[in-house]
Amino acid sequence: MSIESQIVQFLFTGIALGSIYAMVALGFNIIYNATGILNFAQGEFVMLGGLVMVWLSVTLGLPMPLAFAVTVAAVMAVGALFERLAIYPLKKPPVLILIIITLAGSIIFKGSAMLLWGKKTYSLPHFSSEQPIAVLGATILPQTFWIIGFLAAVVAALALFFNCTMLGKAMRACSFNPTAASLVGINVKRIVLLSFAVSAAIGAIAGIVFTPVVLMEYDRGTMLALKGFCAAVLGGLGNGAGAVVAGLLIGILESFGAGFISSAYKDAIALLVLLLVLVVRPGGLLSRGEASRLKDF
Amino acid sequence: MKKLCTVIMGCMLLSLAAPAAFAAEPYRIGAIFAVTGPAAWLGEPQKNTVKMLEEQINAKGGINGRKIEVIVEDSVGDEAKAVLAFKKLVERDKVAVVIGPSRSGPAMAVKPLAERSRVPLIACAAAEAIIKPVSPWVFKTAQNDADAARSIFDKARSMGIKRMAVISSTDAFGDAGRKQLKAIAPDYGIGIVADETYVPSDTDMTAQLTKIKGTDAQAIINWSIVPAQTTVLKNRTQLGITLPFFQSHGFGNINYARSAGAAADGVLFPQGRILAVDTVAADHPQKAVIAQYKKDYEAAYKTDVSAFGGYAWDALMLAVDALKSVGDDRAKIRDYLEARKNFVGVSGVFNFSADNHVGLGQESFEMLTVRDSNFIVAK
Amino acid sequence: MHVRKNIPLILLVASVAAAALLITDPYILTMLIFIGIYAIATMGLNLLLGFAGQISLGHGAFFALGAYVSAILTTRFGAPCTAAAALAVALVCAIAWAVGLPCLRLKGHYLAMGTLAFGEIIHITLNAEVELTGGPSGIAGIPVLSLGPFSADSDARYFLIVWCVFIALFVLTRNIINSRPGRALQALHGSEQAAGAMGIDVAGMKLTVFVLSAAYAALAGVLYVHFVAFVSPQAGDIMFSIKMVTMVVAGGMGHLWGGLLGAALLTVLPEMLSYFEDYDMLIYGGILLAMVMFMPGGLTQGLARLSGALRARRTAVRPGAVTGGRTEDPVPRRTAQ
Missing domain, CATH: 3.40.50.2300 (Response regulator)
Known part of the structure; x- marks a missing residue:
């Protein structure tokens, strides 16, 4: 395999991985913007998306599009329920408590998934053919293009939602100033609920498109959440475009790092980037703002 | 109130200390x-x-x-x-x-x-x-891992293989195997031309395999006991690698072969006879026990x-x-x-x-x- | 110093002494040793979580680093245990300082994710640096703690050492909290702005506590590794960090006794239930969630309330009797975001 083909191969692998990180980062940002909470259970939404999809489409034999829709709806419901049961009842909880609650949530989701699905690894058929496509000497799975396509679709849908719908604008208003938003008649509590539902949906989509390539099991969430968080911080917390760019960047860095530097330290790359960003440029790569402007999360 | 804390703690100590009686x-x-x-x-x-x-x-x-x-x-x-x-x-x-x-x-x-x-x-x-x-x-x-490694090398040598790539998981099992493979390979005149690893929680090994594809290895050994080893198999097919593929005895779980699907076909691995009972000769001393x-x-x-x-x-x-x-x-x-x-x-x-x-x-x-x-x- | 205030401590010392004399069952002793080790680590984390109001999800890494440094020094270089332990704790302090410095400069809880990433990096490094750490196979044959002619080669002796360390650290921690910097620390938890306005060096204070808590974790790691005599990267993974946080939260954030109570509960409970089966994660998550939602003061406060209510019923004449000494008072919680 020539070095050029290797580079193309690494690039596509990185973009596919990065798309997933980007979707997780987007999920982080939506909740963060609405509430200032870092949802540690974000990776579990991805895991749930994958496993519910497997259950519906493989075990129950539902047609793919229907199973897809039901899965997204189900995980959305889980996200909303989590908010209603664990976040909503607390009146002005301190941030520390919120962190611990989402941490507890993630462990509970993981534990429940383990009880429901066991510790087995599940696979899902590819959306289209499994026959790799040759590009410049590299071989790329059609599913890779599905993943990239879904990331584009999610980004487009979010852009439309936040810029062109009343609800989306209300959410943005909340992220700028919740008090002011409630003064102009926006129901902030409902926006918080919505943010959990939307970011659960994004997580579910990521899980569904990702599972055919990498299989899925109950404890995949933590690492995905960590990588997604790296992307979110690198892109500047709360910054949607930043999350996508940073997610892709981390995926590509990882893939090249594993290929050319050391596969043993593959997972450390994203984390080192995170620590470095925290030290050098806490506002994220794309932000011109100062660290002090960051929300007190 | 602090007293209560302490009393409860004391009780805990005592209750733990109570000897349990058993009939022998x-x-x-x-x-x-x-x-x-x-x-x-x-x-x-x-x-x-x-x-x-x-x-x-x-x-x-x-x-x-x-x-x-x-x-x-x-x-x-x-x-x-x-x-x-x-x-x-x-x-x-x-x-x-x-x-x-x-x-x-x-x-x-x-x-x-x-x-x-x-x-x-x-x-x-x-x-x-x-x-x-x-x-x-x-x-x-x-x-012993060393015996599994020798079995792999015996087979490889009989296939005329001289250069092999190793990919292993970073847990105790993968690590021990990796060390054995590297130590024993010279005895068989086989060179290890690539030494890659993956974390058990890894989801994608195409980067490692692409690197192996870039070497002149004639066969690949994937040494692991965790489910992630099936992803290596899938990624290998995806990359169009057709080299002979060996697994360790850690592949001894039929679910691994199933979740890899067609990608597992033709994989070679040393294992106890329990996994292939039906194809073990009827006069083998273990046949009755394993069946x-x-x-x-x-x-x-x-x-x-x-x-x-x-x-x-x-x-x-x-x-x-x-x-x-x-x-x-x-x-x-x-x-x-x-x-x-x-x-x-x-x-x-x-x-x-x-x-x-x-x-x-x-x-x-x-x-x-x-x-x-x-x-x-x-x- | 009031005698009353010291009653729990005196009781603890007495029960440790009694246990050392009376308990001969190695299983119980071993469990008590693990409780003591975890309690030391959680006491440090509690200082950070409950008193400085900062969360760390990487304390398992400090535990593992303490264990590994001591293990490597004693097995590879034949260093005496005490020197190895001191060096391990000192090194971890330096690392904690380097990690905490950038993370703590920032407002809010960047520390949570920074430490989580740090913990993972340490975990990966311990796995990858096979030459130095033995990789995933770990290090075996670690000598038991010894100081000159005294060797902690029996469970009873090790039990005594662990709990003496715990008691010493307990007294130290209590003195820190009741000192001038300790009060500054609690002010910090109340409101960082207000504390800053009072002339308290907020970032410096947080950093000091972070380093101190890492040192406790490292010391616990040292005690762990010389007891188990074997260490692998599993010793300080993310799940362990989360377990430590759960212990603190369950026991009571901001209560000196909280760490001990949490450590005891979460070590004894799984053993008592003997078969956690597949429910362990649900139980941990459930405890964590239920505690922060319904009993944010943890077990310590729950018990305090219970005992306070009982006493109030008995001696309704003394209204002041409900809360005891300053030390055990729940720390004022930050309510604004």
């Missing part, structure tokens, strides 16, 4: 398996196996007119928990012999305890360090038998064999085990000696392959 009727055998936790795929079949055997033996009236009682403790694959479990089994339950732990780490943590408290331990983990240096009290039933175990296990638990459960079968039946012959004196059991020859087990035919506490050699492995998600003996 049955032979007690302790078992430490990773029944839950990240290594449950290892510990679960082991627990199932010993529970099934316990029932069978007791249904036949036990041994020497006494029933056996297997007390299974869950180590969750954790070293501190394994230490606690061992002390509980030895000091409270007064077991005659301990089998397990399932994983190498906990087994290494328990090894010095077995030595100090002079209790025979029959580990079900693979790492060679468990029995090397030999501890008088510690045995194991999982084959029976497979039939019973699959009838009792409705899931496929795995090599990991076989390690527990061997450990328990060795213990039972010793109890039958010399009773429950710990030192006598140890002496008996060390001198035991020709014990026909699931993993192979055991021949222990003072400097060989695994009792299995390379002949306990058969080169298997995968066809249509089934394990068969490779021709």
